[in-house]
Amino acid sequence: MTAVPERDPGLQPERTRLAWRRTTLAYTVAAVLAARQVAGGDLSAAGLVAVALSALVWLGFLWVAHRRVRELGVRPRPRALSAGAALAAVACTVALAGFAVAMVV
Amino acid sequence: MSDFGQSLRLWFAPRRVREEGQTPDYRFSLANERTFLAWLRTALALIGGGFAVDQFLPDLPWGVRAGMALGLLGAGVLCALRAVNHWVRCEQAMRRGEDLPVSRFPVLLSVVIAVVAVAMVVVVLFGWEGGR
Known part of the structure; x- marks a missing residue:
């Protein structure tokens, strides 16, 4: 054991950052499909509200992901993901599915 | 089921995860985080599939279409909840030095x-x- 390397040779923070980016992309695709639901033209008022709320939770997810991506870039040895961030990301995902139910039914 | 109740409590008391045991090597935590994100993407794909069924299969009778879409959306929700549950349990096991769940x-x-x-x-x- 000599000097502690400054940077992880396995690029773990980098890979984790990219995983967040991929997930943001996947969320964006789902959100675009949600917005496309308007094009069907047979949405009820509740459905339209659900589309608007989907855009909102999309922004929420972007915010959570952005914060984590920034956090991962600050130090060579970043802290573990906080449970709050994990819960927020999952809450945004579940909310999108919930709004989807309102649009589909 | 008591396992699930315990992790459910942890979801809402995130600090308690950090208080237990020792902080594992950050690389293990990051790997756990990436696994969590991979499951979240799976959930998002299922939810996207729910939207796709509703939008791209207009010839199906309404009941069949809505049923398939709701099934996919339900699977997506299940997958997302399971993702965070598994993440918490893995994080906890690593801190305690136990086997992964x-x-x-x-x-x-x-x-x-x-x-x-x-x-x-x-x-x-x-x-x-x-x-x-």
Whole structure:
């Protein structure tokens, strides 16, 4: 054991950052499909509200992901993901599915 | 089920995860985080599939279409909740130096997807023959 390397040779923070980016992309695709639901033209008022709320939770997810991506870039040895961030990301995902139910039914 | 109750408590008291045991090597935590994100993407794909069924299969009767879409959306929700649950349990096990939790969920999900895929093949074949 000599000097502690400054940077992880396995690029773990980098890979984790990219995983967040991929997930943001996947969320964006789902959100675009949600917005496309308007094009069907047979949405009820509740459905339209659900589309608007989907855009909102999309922004929420972007915010959570952005914060984590920034956090991962600050130090060579970043802290573990906080449970709050994990819960927020999952809450945004579940909310999108919930709004989807309102649009589909 | 008490396991689930315990992790549910941890979801809402995130600090308690950090108080237990020792902080593991940050690389293990990051790997756990990436696994969590991979499951979240799976959930998002299922939710996207729910939207896609509703939008791209307009010829199906309403009941069948809504049923398939709701099934996919439900699977997506389940997958997302399971993602955070598994993440918390892995994080906790690493801090305590225990074995990582095992899970039947991947098998369950694969079997469900395989059954749905076979059903789709049958439907497509029959639809094709019926159309001639």
